[in-house]
Amino acid sequence: MQNPFRSEAVAFRFLLVLVAAVAAIVLADQLLGRWAALAVAIVAAAAFTWWVVAGGPPPEQVRTAPARRGGPGERRILVVANETVGGEKLRACIREKAEGAERAEILVVAPALNSPLRQWASDEDPARRQAQQRLDDSLARLRDDGIEARGEIGDSEPLQAIEDALRTFGADELIISTHPEGRSHWLERGLVEAARARFDVPITHVVVE
Amino acid sequence: MSAHAAAGHEHHHHGPPVPHKSSRVSAEVLGMFLFIGSEVMLFGAFFTMYFFVRVVNPEGFATWPPEGFHLPVFVAGVNTAILLTSSLTMHWALTAIKRGNRAGLQAGLVLTLAMGTTFLVTQILEYARIGFAMGDTAFASVFYGLTGLHGAHVFVGLLLLTVATVRAFRGHYTPEHHHGVELPGIYWHFVDVMWIVVYATVYLL
Numbered sequence: 001m002q003n004p005f006r007s008e009a010v011a012f013r014f015l016l017v018l019v020a021a022v023a024a025i026v027l028a029d030q031l032l033g034r035w036a037a038l039a040v041a042i043v044a045a046a047a048f049t050w051w052v053v054a055g056g057p058p059p060e061q062v063r064t065a066p067a068r069r070g071g072p073g074e075r076r077i078l079v080v081a082n083e084t085v086g087g088e089k090l091r092a093c094i095r096e097k098a099e100g101a102e103r104a105e106i107l108v109v110a111p112a113l114n115s116p117l118r119q120w121a122s123d124e125d126p127a128r129r130q131a132q133q134r135l136d137d138s139l140a141r142l143r144d145d146g147i148e149a150r151g152e153i154g155d156s157e158p159l160q161a162i163e164d165a166l167r168t169f170g171a172d173e174l175i176i177s178t179h180p181e182g183r184s185h186w187l188e189r190g191l192v193e194a195a196r197a198r199f200d201v202p203i204t205h206v207v208v209e
Numbered sequence: 210m211s212a213h214a215a216a217g218h219e220h221h222h223h224g225p226p227v228p229h230k231s232s233r234v235s236a237e238v239l240g241m242f243l244f245i246g247s248e249v250m251l252f253g254a255f256f257t258m259y260f261f262v263r264v265v266n267p268e269g270f271a272t273w274p275p276e277g278f279h280l281p282v283f284v285a286g287v288n289t290a291i292l293l294t295s296s297l298t299m300h301w302a303l304t305a306i307k308r309g310n311r312a313g314l315q316a317g318l319v320l321t322l323a324m325g326t327t328f329l330v331t332q333i334l335e336y337a338r339i340g341f342a343m344g345d346t347a348f349a350s351v352f353y354g355l356t357g358l359h360g361a362h363v364f365v366g367l368l369l370l371t372v373a374t375v376r377a378f379r380g381h382y383t384p385e386h387h388h389g390v391e392l393p394g395i396y397w398h399f400v401d402v403m404w405i406v407v408y409a410t411v412y413l414l
Binding site for chain 2: 029
């Protein structure tokens with residue numbers, strides 16, 4: 001997306017283009033009449049909208065590292081999983097990551113996955129209830145395996161859920177658990193690659209059947 | 210690795226927490242978007258009022274301004290040219306400091322300030338001689354409302370430019386650090402953009 005006022009030079013160029021567009025509208029009005037002026041104005045507005053929405057280079061991706069929150073010797077592991085947190089492979093991965101640390105703090109985040117329509121309508125209560133159910137089941141299974149963890153419901157957008165959790169939890173390790181390729185919407189949308197590009201924290205991808 | 214490096218830094222950090230920077234939109238860009246958004250809504254409200262009054266004009270949409278009112282199109286046109294030229298000198302000032310040309314920066318800012326002041330004084334003189342008052346009719350109200358709102362923005366721009374000019378003469382700003390000129394420059398071009406729209410809709414169309 002373009003911002004016509006992102007710098008003085010861009011704003012100056014935008015001003016010149018606007019002057020040309022307004023001059024064309026006024027000329028059309030004087031020479032061809034009101035409807036011609038309206039047509040020129042609509043074309044100019046459409047061109048401007050297209051330039052703002054589609055123009056410009058993609059926004060610069062800033063890779064961010066979370067600030068550390070834990071004490072010395074503590075290892076903080078963030079697990080982001082949809083419905084796959086119960087798998088043995090994931091539990092083994094968590095144990096492996098926690099090994100060697102004096103104390104391991106584990107946070108499981110279950111994004112409140114929602115349909116776009118419900119999201120636009122701010123109808124997220126059912127999604128949050130389902131996420132809470134999944135989270136409770138996951139934490140209970142981890143507890144059964146001797147892994148103490150706490151949980152949170154995250155944003156419906158998994159990348160945003162990770163970012164939110166990193167800001168408050170400040171993880172040393174991030175584990176993303178997904179279904180295998182072909183069954184995972186997250187993999188289809190390139191979640192793991194996007195997370196690696198965006199967060200400067202070791203990321204482990206665990207595929208759970 | 211970086212996480213651990215950040216961790217080490219964190220332990221020696223005193224005072225408020227290290228600010229986070231979202232990887233989606235930088236704070237500067239977000240701030241500018243919010244500012245432009247609020248300004249567009251403000252001017253949009255006044256333009257809505259203007260077009261409403263024009264559409265419900267009993268003499269018809271094309272009869273504008275209403276009978277008995279005459280707008281000084283030529284004087285406002287000259288004023289528009291002055292304001293547009295002031296954007297050119299503003300751009301010149303910025304280009305000059307980016308090249309390390311301090312005299313160019315100072316001259317550009319002084320010229321911009323002078324032309325902006327000329328624009329505002331001319332507008333005040335126009336108000337004094339235009340022959341109708343704000344409370345006369347709905348047309349008079351929207352005319353003073355729109356042009357006055359813009360005039361208020363010009364006044365704020367002049368204050369920003371005054372600060373930038375004083376700082377320029379005190380030796381501030383370098384080719385690498387000239388944020389104090391860049392931001393008034395963006396604001397000044399925005400004020401010009403709004404004037405072009407105001408002038409075209411109120412005086413010409």
